[in-house]
Structures are given as C-alpha cells and as structure tokens.
Amino acid sequence: MRVEATLGDVPWDEIPGLAQAIEAMGFDGIAQPELKRDPFLPLALAAAVTRRVRLATAVAIAFPRSPTVVACTARGLHDLSRGRFVLGLGTQVRGHIERRFGVTWASPGPRLREYVQALRAVWATWQHGTPLSFRGRFYSLSLMTPEFDPGPSEHGLPKIHLAGVNRYNLRLAGQLADGLRVHPFSTPEYTRDVIWPNVVEGARRAGRSLGDFELVGGGFIATGATEEEVRAARERARYRIAFYGSTRSYRPVIEHHGWGHLNDVLYRLAGQGRWDELAAAVPDEVLDAFCISGTYDTIAAAVGARLEGLVDTVSFPLPADPYAPDERYLAALEGVKRLAAATTYRGQVASS
Numbered sequence: 001m002r003v004e005a006t007l008g009d010v011p012w013d014e015i016p017g018l019a020q021a022i023e024a025m026g027f028d029g030i031a032q033p034e035l036k037r038d039p040f041l042p043l044a045l046a047a048a049v050t051r052r053v054r055l056a057t058a059v060a061i062a063f064p065r066s067p068t069v070v071a072c073t074a075r076g077l078h079d080l081s082r083g084r085f086v087l088g089l090g091t092q093v094r095g096h097i098e099r100r101f102g103v104t105w106a107s108p109g110p111r112l113r114e115y116v117q118a119l120r121a122v123w124a125t126w127q128h129g130t131p132l133s134f135r136g137r138f139y140s141l142s143l144m145t146p147e148f149d150p151g152p153s154e155h156g157l158p159k160i161h162l163a164g165v166n167r168y169n170l171r172l173a174g175q176l177a178d179g180l181r182v183h184p185f186s187t188p189e190y191t192r193d194v195i196w197p198n199v200v201e202g203a204r205r206a207g208r209s210l211g212d213f214e215l216v217g218g219g220f221i222a223t224g225a226t227e228e229e230v231r232a233a234r235e236r237a238r239y240r241i242a243f244y245g246s247t248r249s250y251r252p253v254i255e256h257h258g259w260g261h262l263n264d265v266l267y268r269l270a271g272q273g274r275w276d277e278l279a280a281a282v283p284d285e286v287l288d289a290f291c292i293s294g295t296y297d298t299i300a301a302a303v304g305a306r307l308e309g310l311v312d313t314v315s316f317p318l319p320a321d322p323y324a325p326d327e328r329y330l331a332a333l334e335g336v337k338r339l340a341a342a343t344t345y346r347g348q349v350a351s352s
Contacts, residue, residue: 001339002028002313004056004216007042009035019046021322023053026333031058031088031181031216031315040073047081055081058181058216058315059088059163063111064101067118067139074119074158075126075150083155088181089116090163093249109168111138116160116176127152161216165250167198174202174210182217184315185244187289188306190256191217196310196345215342218307218314220291223299225326230293233317235279237291242278245286246270257289296328300335312341 005022007015007030022030030046030053032039039057047055055077060070070087078085091097091108098105114136121134125144132144159178164170165186173180180199182191196215203210220240222233244250246266254263265281294302307314316336319325 001308001311001336001341003316003333003336004029004031004054004058004313005316005318006031006033006058007046008318009037012042012045015042015045016049018322019050019053022318023050025322025325025330026337027053027316028337029054029056029086029313031056033058034061040077043077043085044080047077047084050081050084052084054084054086056086056161056181057088059090059161061092061097061101062089062115063091063097063105063108064103067115068122068141071119071122071126075123075153078155078158079153086159086161086179088161088163090181091169093247106138109166109172112162112169113172113176114138116162119160120157123157126150127157161214164195165253167194170195170198171202171205174199174204174213175206175208178212179214179216179312182215182311183244183250184219185241185250185290186217186219186253187257188219188310189289190253191215191310194252194256196342200345210345214312215310215345216313216315217311218292218303221299221303221314221317222291222293223296223317223332224320225296225328227295229320230295234287234291234293238282238287239279241287241290242266242282243270245282246278254286257286259286262286296326296332300332300339303336304339308339309344310342 005027007018010018019030032042039060043055074085074087091112094105097103118134118139118141121132121141124130125132126149132141134141161179161181162169162173162177163181163183164173165183182195220237222230222237224230224233245254245263251260251263254260266278269277292302292306316333319329
C-alpha cells in the first residue's frame with residue numbers, strides 16, 4: 001500500500017524543507033488539496049527539491065479553470081518533476097461553484113467527462129502533433145498555434161485521477177481515469193459496497209482493464225505517540241466529519257449507514273451559522289466509522305483491519321516534528337506500506 005502526506009498550511013518558505021522531510025521519511029507521495037491555497041503552487045516548490053515522491057493535486061477544482069489552462073499547468077509540473085505529477089480533478093459542490101467561484105453549475109458529471117476529454121485533446125496536440133479539434137457540449141477547442149505549443153514531453157503525459165462520491169462520477173472514473181481519489185468523508189463499508197462496484201461497472205462499460213487503476217482513500221486517520229495525542233486528533237477529525245456531513249452532496253454516505261437524520265441536524269446547524277456546535281452533534285459511533293484511530297504502536301494494524309485489500313493508497317498524518325520523527329512513527333509508516341493493495345477489485349473486470 002502506498003502512503004501520501006499533505007503539506008498543510010505551513011509558511012510558503014517552509015514548503016521546500018517540509019517536502020524534503022516527507023520524502024526522507026519514506027512517503028510515496030505528496031498530495032495537495034485545494035483549500036486555502038491553489039494546489040499547484042505548493043507542488044511546484046516541492047517538485048524542485050524532491051527526486052522520488054509523486055506529486056498530486058488532491059484535488060484541483062476543474063470548472064473554474066479552462067481545460068487548456070489546466071493542461072498547461074499540469075504539463076509544466078510534470079516536466080518540472082520529471083514525470084512525477086498526477087492531476088487530481090474534482091467538481092466541488094454547487095454552492096461553492098456558483099457562490100465562491102462565480103461559475104455556472106450545469107450537468108457536473110457529463111461536464112467533467114468532457115473536461116477530461118478536452119484536456120487530453122490538448123495534450124495529444126502537444127505530444128503527437130494531432131490537430132486540436134475538440135467539440136463538445138461544454139467545451140470547444142480548435143486553435144493551437146506554434147507559439148503556445150510546448151511540443152512533446154520526454155516524460156509522457158500525466159495521469160488523471162478523479163474525485164467522486166455519487167455513482168455517476170464513480171463510474172466515470174472507472175471508464176476513463178487512471179485512478180479515483182475517494183473523499184475523506186467515506187468509510188470502508190461505503191468503499192466496499194458502493195465505490196468499488198461502480199468503478200468496476202464503469203470499466204466494464206468502457207471495455208477497459210483496471211490493471212493500473214489506483215484507488216486512493218481511507219477516510220481519516222487519528223494517531224499520535226500517546227493516547228492523549230490520539231484523542232486530540234480524533235476531535236479534529238470529528239469536526240471535519242461534521243463539516244462534510246452538513247453538506248447535502250455527501251448525504252448518501254451517511255445514509256448508507258442509516259444515519260440520514262444526522263445530515264438533517266448538521267445541515268440545519270450549518271445553515272444557522274452555528275459552526276461551533278457541529279462537532280458535538282457527531283456521536284462516537286459515527287466518528288469511529290469514518291476515522292481509524294490508534295497510537296503509533298497500533299495504528300498500522302488498525303489501518304490493516306479496515307483497509308487492507310480495499311484501497312491502494314492512503315493519506316497518513318505527519319508527525320508533530322516531521323524533521324525529527326519518532327522511531328515508532330517511522331515503524332508505523334512502514335507497517336502501513338507493507339499492507340496489501342486492492343488487487344481483488346481490479347481483477348473483477350478482467351474476469352467478467
């Protein structure tokens with residue numbers, strides 16, 4: 001199993017050093033979400049000072065950016081990192097697209113499909129000299145002059161991972177993406193019962209193999225050197241679970257466990273601006289479903305019990321001091337890396 005870390009919100013001038021520390025600890029990748037920062041810029045700083053770790057947006061919001069803009073940015077990061085970049089794309093939810101980005105929200109699933117196709121059309125023009133001629137419902141691209149054509153990359157093309165919660169986007173990932181980045185607001189049960197079956201169905205419909213497909217997921221992991229540190233990490237996870245659980249788009253995950261009423265409670269609190277009350281509304285039963293907990297001595301076994309054979313890559317939290325990590329932390333990290341990936345599910349398509 002691969003392990004990834006995020007750079008968090010450290011000061012900009014600390015990003016290169018932290019990226020090097022993450023690589024030195026043995027992480028397989030650095031995945032940067034789009035939260036308080038554009039996800040591409042921190043990865044550019046990391047790409048310049050690392051040599052081995054994979055660098056991924058986890059995820060960049062597609063619709064506020066044109067496919068050509070993203071194609072150019074991704075290509076630059078792929079070349080800068082010497083082929084280590086993965087483009088993770090997601091749709092976000094309607095409220096953020098319309099009210100935070102000021103972009104029209106229309107048929108997000110079909111639009112994301114077309115977005116990936118348009119982006120790959122731009123890459124094909126640069127890589128193979130294919131005339132740019134893409135016409136769709138949402139995007140039409142037909143102009144690429146030599147001044148804007150970087151030519152072929154010696155590192156090939158970046159892989160594309162999609163984010164998805166609903167069945168359409170899960171199947172879309174299986175149909176045309178190189179991987180799926182499961183939202184942290186997920187559970188092993190939802191991954192097993194809903195996510196994988198829809199990914200497999202998408203691949204079956206497209207007549208493609210999932211042999212190289214990667215599922216990145218695992219939900220929240222709360223760990224630390226002491227039980228006190230684990231409890232603190234659990235409470236941070238409780239708030240994140242409450243925050244995501246207040247969104248209607250993620251209701252299917254809660255409903256899968258029979259907790260649909262909790263979405264109503266959290267949605268109402270969020271709508272009233274009562275953010276400080278969200279976490280208290282999430283009981284331990286729900287927290288435990290979404291969050292795997294344990295000290296450094298036990299966390300690898302806990303992750304294995306919930307996720308071994310179910311996902312290929314997990315996001316593992318950084319230690320308190322990433323520049324001088326506890327030996328028990330490094331042992332836990334290695335323990336997670338030794339866990340088996342999700343080979344069973346990829347084989348379902350080959351055998352169908």
